[in-house]
Amino acid sequence: MGELTATNLFESQTILADHKDLIHDVAYDFYGERMATCSSDQYVKVWDSDGNGGWRLTASWKAHHGSVWKVTWAHPEFGQVIATCSFDRTAAIWEEVGDTAASGSEKGLRTWLKRSNLVDSRTSVTDVKFGPKHLGLLLVTCSADGIIRIYEAPDVMNLAQWTLQHEIPTKVSISCLSWNPSLSRVVHPPMLAVGSDEPNTTNAAASVQGDKTTACNGKVFIYEYSESSRRWTRTDCLSSVQEPVNDIAFAPNLGRSFHLLAVATKDVRIIKIEPIAESAASGNNGATVRFKCEVVAAFEEHYSCVWRVCWNLTGTLLASSGDDCAVRLWKMQYLNQWKCVAVFKNEPVPGDSPPQSRPHTTYIRMATMANPTHMPFH
Amino acid sequence: MNTSSFAVDSSRGKTVDAAKTFVLPDKCFQKHVGCAWGRGNKFTIYPRSQTVNKTPTDTADNKLLNIKQDILLFTPILRKLVNESNGTYLSLQKAAEAAKVSDNQVEFLKLSRQFRSIIRVCLENLQEAAAKAEGIEKNNLLSYITIFYSIECIWHLCEILYIDNIPGDIVLPYLLEWVRFHFPCHEQTAAQLLGACERGSEDHEDYWDTVVGMVVQGRVDVARALLKLHSAGESNEFKLVDNSLRSMPVYSVYGGISTGEFTISWKHWQAECRSKLSSRVLASQPKLELIMKIIMGDYSAFESIRSKYSSWFDILGGWVMFTAPWSRRHELGAAAAACAGMQATGRSHLDDMVRALLEGDLHQVIHEIQQISDNGWFATHLTDILFHCGKLTIMDKHQTNVTSRLRDSLILEYGCLLMEHKSLWSVGLSYLASCPPEGLRRAELILERMPVDTEAKAMKIIAEAKKYELIGVAQSVCRCMCARHLSAGRAGGALCWAMRGRSSAASSRAAHAALAHYTQHAVLPAQDLLLTAGSAMLLSDTLLFLGKYCDFHRLYKTREFKKAAQLLVSLITSKIAPEYFWETLLLDTLPLLESDEPVFTSNDTYEIMLCLELRSSSLDGEKADLLRLALARNLARTALAEGDGTEEGAQ
Structure with a gap:
């Protein structure tokens, strides 16, 4: 029956990135019409969709003096702005200048100007993310020495000026972070999740436990901003994640009362974080429990370290990639169970080499669904 | 992606939905890979390594791979289907709203027929196109025809079994109609033979097959007429069979007799047939013997003709007619099992769907139809209409009714899918809007991210957003347009969008840009707009200042x-x-x-x-x-x- 069932047809397209070294991150802009790539070759490249499914390189420049780890786009309300972070201990803000609306074919390469260089970190800056736009123009960085820094551009017209608003030491190496995209400021205060890739040595565990308020072996921490104290505080530590974390991503909220956080660690995890009502929040010893956390899914299918987790726009599909060289798509069913719906894999046998890349390769044929004799008669 | 939305172990245990594995075309990913989602169903896979200190020299690891789902519904020829079914869907939602206060089954039936006629029109278009097309194109069109043909077939059966109002629930006439309509075997030969009206028609190679076919389809009159065309039609054997066919009691709700009475006369008639058969008068005419066996509902007789048909649906009508003509519509499971069991090999997907339908296992049916590669069009619309008819009840393992959740999830999927299309997005939006509250939240996310290539598109998005009261989206689009004009140095356009979006921050930004522009070029942009802006001027101090300054210029000029x-x-x-x-x-x-x-x-x-x-x-x-x-x-x-x-x- 398997082969008679219709399958989806996927189309793939290969782009020669032409980075001289490994690509570390690929980020789409708000509309999914532009794509930025960054690499160990210290370059950042920007690609524009040509409207027919093709991608055209429109900018390429040396952005840092070290491997560029991550690239991220600001909301288009603030213009065409990207931020990058690097092994060279800096994060940078870039703005595209010139007429971005003109269909760029006649323009050739576009110019991106470095508007600001954030040099506060003393170690490699491992991740950078713009905040949700309703909070203004915010940027958060994290670094290998475990300091989270939150910057703000008070005047969005002036991207050269960024003030360091908060500096949060975590005492563990931080590899990734994610903003909670929830729009409702009333219900959910600004929230960040950070993941640590600190290896599990006794030493590290001790140092974490040294932090008395949050004695916890977890690798994922939740920080929330308190309007009253004007501070970011660690409000939770997910004890369910004990292995080093490579990537972390909040799902779009869709008006739910809880948050979904995907974590790439030794497996793919989806964690439900449900805020507990204030009245019920105070536990023993005066310590408050802010959330009820529940691992709703843990998938071991990669059989190896998972590198990336990424939600689709509506948070209905999660893509994960791992050391097994496969990308898996996970989907939530209507009964709130998660299930793998597709796996994308390399050819396992190196012997029979598939045809060389063509611009468009349709490689999954659709099986006919029913007996061909069931065709209409007239 | 609607690969499958089910995770329920089915009663037959045959649908273990293993995730489909797709082989990537190039061998570009030898080590680790990363992935990033684009908009909709597009995402990128890229090679990746996190090893910080090693500098790999392998520059072959340098290809990005964009993956996107190919969506059948976006084929231009199917556009009409999508648009028209949307209209019917929306009428159905209205009818369902009305049905809360009064029974509306007739309306539902009408809409169900409407859906089917949309599919039929679509099929006709596809056939027309397929006749002209060649090569791969033709193959594609033919596979679309197969898909939509099966959809129509199942929808029709579903309509009979669940939506139509059948007097006394006696399903036989409807079932026969369904069989005749979708599996019109031998019909042409029969018409041809009757048209020629020649004695000795048995010389036609398909003569007997046609007669048997007509009997199996319940067209007793046609079968009798054909028998008369046999050169020995006047012989006793033929008269005997003709007599049996003629005297067969036909059950009708309006016949004025109860099922019990009917059964008596039916049994009597069968006994008569049996005695005729056992008297061996028909021994010389094996074909006539076969017909007699068939009308007596003899299993082995049916089994012997099964191989002449491509599927068991062809004989289903006859089987029900000659074994239990009083069957109600939910009593067809056994008949389906009997017919399907006559030939065990080669079960098709359509078989499974029809079986499940006849057994009344709608859950299974929906599960099966989700496997059809129509991107959920069928599953969404059928589930929706069954849900509104109150015929769908799906329980989870805790026996809670999750029917509406299933329906909602299908509609949301379908709506989101359509929103990815550059012109069908407003259709998708109407589906999402019919599924509050989550539908609107999803619509908000997607709508805000609709690529805005022209001012007209922006206006269209804003109009649609306002239609569904997504004011936040409208404002966000305005602010983005404003930012775009600003970065292109068009202060006038920026002002216009900022004021349209009633955004104070954006209007102050735009006003600054306009003033700065004036200091450099001595021309004030958008003067007419500023002089007529009215209360919008109060959005920000800078804008107010700009407006006043503009007014100063006007006074000076006059x-x-x-x-x-x-x-x-x-x-x-x-x-x-x-x-x-x-x-x-x-x-x-x-x-x-x-x-x-x-x-x-x-x-x-x-x-x-x-x-x-x-x-x-x-x-x-x-x-x-x-x-x-x-x-x-x-x-x-x-x-x-x-x-x-x-x-x-x-x-």
């Missing part, structure tokens, strides 16, 4: 110098002008100071002088001196004139 001067002084003294604009503002006083009639009072002049001294840094020396001179002269003139005035007043 030579109302006194009013212009007053306005200018109020602008100077209110001190809301941005820093970079002071130079312009102060220099604007120059021509007014030099006018023939003094237009500034001495007090005004003092104020300007004060501002000039406070902000001497904003003017360079020569210009400042020039201004000072003009101010001094004006002060002298006005002081003299005012002095006269006061003296006169004093006297």
Whole structure:
């Protein structure tokens, strides 16, 4: 029956990135019409969709003096702005200048100007993310020495000026972070999740436990901003994640009362974080429990370290990639169970080499669904 | 992606949905890979390594792979289907709303037929196109035809079993109609033979197959007419069979007899047939014997003809007719099992769907139809109509009713899918909007991210957003348009969008840009807009200042110098002008100071002088001196004139 069932047809397209070294991150802009790539070759490249499914390189420049780890786009309300972070201990803000609306074919390469260089970190800056736009123009960085820094551009017209608003030491190496995209400021205060890739040595565990308020072996921490104290505080530590974390991503909220956080660690995890009502929040010893956390899914299918987790726009599909060289798509069913719906894999046998890349390769044929004799008669 | 939305272990345990594995075309990913989602169903896979200190030299690891789902519904020829079914879907939602207060089954049936006729029209178009097409194109069209043909077939059966209002639930006439309509075997031969009306038609190679076919399809009259065309049609054997066929009792709800009475006469008739058969009078005519066996509902007879048909659906009608003509519509499971069991090999997907349908296992049916590669069109619309008809009840393992959740999830999926299309997105939006609250939240996310390539598209998005009261989206689109105009240096356009979006931050940004533009090019953008903006001017201080300044220009141009001067002084003294604009503002006083009639009072002049001294840094020396001179002269003139005035007043 398997082969008679219709399958989806996927189309793939290969782009020669032409980075001289490994690509570390690929980020789409708000509309999914532009794509930025960054690499160990210290370059950042920007690609524009040509409207027919093709991608055209429109900018390429040396952005840092070290491997560029991550690239991220600001909301288009603030213009065409990207931020990058690097092994060279800096994060940078870039703005595209010139007429971005003109269909760029006649323009050739576009110019991106470095508007600001954030040099506060003393170690490699491992991740950078713009905040949700309703909070203004915010940027958060994290670094290998475990300091989270939150910057703000008070005047969005002036991207050269960024003030360091908060500096949060975590005492563990931080590899990734994610903003909670929830729009409702009333219900959910600004929230960040950070993941640590600190290896599990006794030493590290001790140092974490040294932090008395949050004695916890977890690798994922939740920080929330308190309007009253004007501070970011660690409000939770997910004890369910004990292995080093490579990537972390909040799902779009869709008006739910809880948050979904995907974590790439030794497996793919989806964690439900449900805020507990204030009245019920105070536990023993005066310590408050802010959330009820529940691992709703843990998938071991990669059989190896998972590198990336990424939600689709509506948070209905999660893509994960791992050391097994496969990308898996996970989907939530209507009964709130998660299930793998597709796996994308390399050819396992190196012997029979598939045809060389063509611009468009349709490689999954659709099986006919029913007996061909069931065709209409007239 | 609608690969499958089910995770329920089915009763037959045959649907273990293993995730489909797709092999990537290039061998570009040897080590680790990363992935990033684009919009909709597009995502990128890229090679990746996190090893910090190693510098791999393998530059072959350098290809990005964009993966996107190919969506059948986006084929141009299917556009009509998508659009028209949307109309019917929306009518159905209205009908369902009305059905809450009164029974609306007739309306539902009408809409179900409407859906089917949409599919039929679509099939006709596909057939037309397939006749013209060639090669791969033709193959594709033919596979679409197969898909939509099966959809129509199942929908029809579903309509009979669940949506139609059948008197007494006696399903046989409807079932026969369904079989005849979708599996019109031998029909043409029969028509041909009857048309020719020649004796000795048995010479036609398909003669007997056709007669048996007609019997199996329940067309007893046609079968009898065909038998008369046999050269031995007048013989006793033929008359005997003809008699049996003629005298077969036909059950009808309106026949005025109860099922019990009917059963008696039916049994009697069968016994008669049996005695005829056992008398061996038909021994010389094996075909006639076969017919007699068939009408007596003999299993082995049916089994023997099964191989002549491509599927068991063909004989289903006959089987029900000759074994249990009083079957109600939910009693067809056994008949389906019997017919399907006649030939165990080669089960198709359509088989499974029809089986499940006849057994009344709608859950299984929906599960199966989700496997059809129509991107969920069928599953969504069928589930929706069954849900509204109240015929669908799906329980989870805790016996809670999750039917509406299933329906919602299908509609949401389908709506989101359509929103990815560059012109079908508003159709998708209507599906999402019919599924609040989550539908609207999803719509918000997607709508905001619709690529805006033209102003018209932006206006369209805003109009749609306002239609569904997604004000936040409308404003966000305006702000993004504003930012885009700003970065392109079009302050006028930016102002226009900022004011349309009623955004104070954006309008202040745009106003700054307009003022800055004026300081460089001495042209105020969007003057007409600013002079007619009304209350929108209050969005921000800068915008207000810009508006007033624009008004000053208007007064100056119409030579109302006194009013212009007053306005200018109020602008100077209110001190809301941005820093970079002071130079312009102060220099604007120059021509007014030099006018023939003094237009500034001495007090005004003092104020300007004060501002000039406070902000001497904003003017360079020569210009400042020039201004000072003009101010001094004006002060002298006005002081003299005012002095006269006061003296006169004093006297």
